[in-house]
Amino acid sequence: MTPVRKVLVTGSGGLIAGALTRDLGDRFEFTGLDIGPLDHLAVPNTVGDLSDIESVRGAFDGVDAVVHLGADSNQNAPWSSVLPNNLIATRNVFEACRDAGVKRVVYASSNHAVGMHELDDPYCRIRAGDYEGLDPDNIPQIDHRVQIRPDGQYGISKAFGEATGAYYAENFGLEVACLRIGTVNRPNRPTEVRQLATWCSHRDVLQLVQRCLEVEPFQFDIFYGVSDNKWRFWDIDHARQVLGYAPEDNGEDYRDSL
Ligand SMILES: NC(=O)c1ccc[n+]([C@@H]2O[C@H](COP(=O)([O-])OP(=O)(O)OC[C@H]3O[C@@H](n4cnc5c(N)ncnc54)[C@H](O)[C@@H]3O)[C@@H](O)[C@H]2O)c1
Numbered sequence: 001m002t003p004v005r006k007v008l009v010t011g012s013g014g015l016i017a018g019a020l021t022r023d024l025g026d027r028f029e030f031t032g033l034d035i036g037p038l039d040h041l042a043v044p045n046t047v048g049d050l051s052d053i054e055s056v057r058g059a060f061d062g063v064d065a066v067v068h069l070g071a072d073s074n075q076n077a078p079w080s081s082v083l084p085n086n087l088i089a090t091r092n093v094f095e096a097c098r099d100a101g102v103k104r105v106v107y108a109s110s111n112h113a114v115g116m117h118e119l120d121d122p123y124c125r126i127r128a129g130d131y132e133g134l135d136p137d138n139i140p141q142i143d144h145r146v147q148i149r150p151d152g153q154y155g156i157s158k159a160f161g162e163a164t165g166a167y168y169a170e171n172f173g174l175e176v177a178c179l180r181i182g183t184v185n186r187p188n189r190p191t192e193v194r195q196l197a198t199w200c201s202h203r204d205v206l207q208l209v210q211r212c213l214e215v216e217p218f219q220f221d222i223f224y225g226v227s228d229n230k231w232r233f234w235d236i237d238h239a240r241q242v243l244g245y246a247p248e249d250n251g252e253d254y255r256d257s258l
Helices: 015-023 053-060 079-100 111-119 123-128 153-172 202-214 237-243 251-257
Strands: 006-010 029-034 045-047 065-068 104-110 175-181 220-225
Touching: 006 015, 015 029, 015 202, 029 053, 045 053, 053 079, 065 079, 065 202, 079 104, 079 153, 104 111, 104 153, 104 202, 111 123, 111 153, 111 175, 153 175, 153 220, 175 202, 202 220, 202 237, 220 237
Parallel strands: 006 029, 006 065, 029 045, 065 104, 104 175, 175 220
Antiparallel strands: none
16 A cells, blocks of 8 residues: 555644644644634644535645544534534545545544443443442443444534445545544543543554554544543454554553542
């Protein structure tokens, strides 16, 4: 496979995109696209609204891969924002990729596509910090094969994105990796007890994106974006096997700082 070199990052003004373009800038030639504002960015950028495909098509020309991060990232976002910024925008990204001949998409999905699993035992107890009778090494893991169970409009939009990715992979030959990202935050550490299970450090999420961009050809897959947390309940064995993911962080190291 010709290595992925030119990478368009949507949502380039955001948290994860900022870390990505800063820390992996020596491996990939990044361009960005965001609705704005874009004052502080280190990579060439297009200002555009992903919900208007004609205004953004040009940004997809000549790139090898797209990391699609642009969205309303608020898990409680109202439908009036989720519809344009997550559903329509994501369909437009895949359509623009097909049209421009982009070969690979890394799609920022979310744990919220399957968030209702978290209300089941023992996950509801783990996220509340009640570990009574639980062995952290024997927690049944929520993996990439579980039933889609969104926990809100945002989660619905992420499930839609995964379904759209599967459609474009099977019908148009795009390679699509979906990352069901856990909790990536600005402090870059867990800030509440749930995040001891769900946290993903900046360097671990960047490693996942990098490996999705560099792995051998594939059709469609789903991975969880979570660090190797002691109380993790999302599977990372699949990412270890397929991507060679080797997380470096564990939220437990920050328990005393909560
Ligand atoms: N941070 C997390 O914990 C987390 C967890 C799960 C999933 N995700 C997903 O990962 C992605 C990146 O997350 P983040 O935390 O960096 O988010 P962020 O909110 O910091 O960045 C999102 C960016 O997308 C841009 N954007 C929104 N609508 C747009 C549109 N219509 N056209 C163009 N740009 C648009 C915003 O301006 C913003 O700069 C998002 O898709 C988010 O849903 C993040």
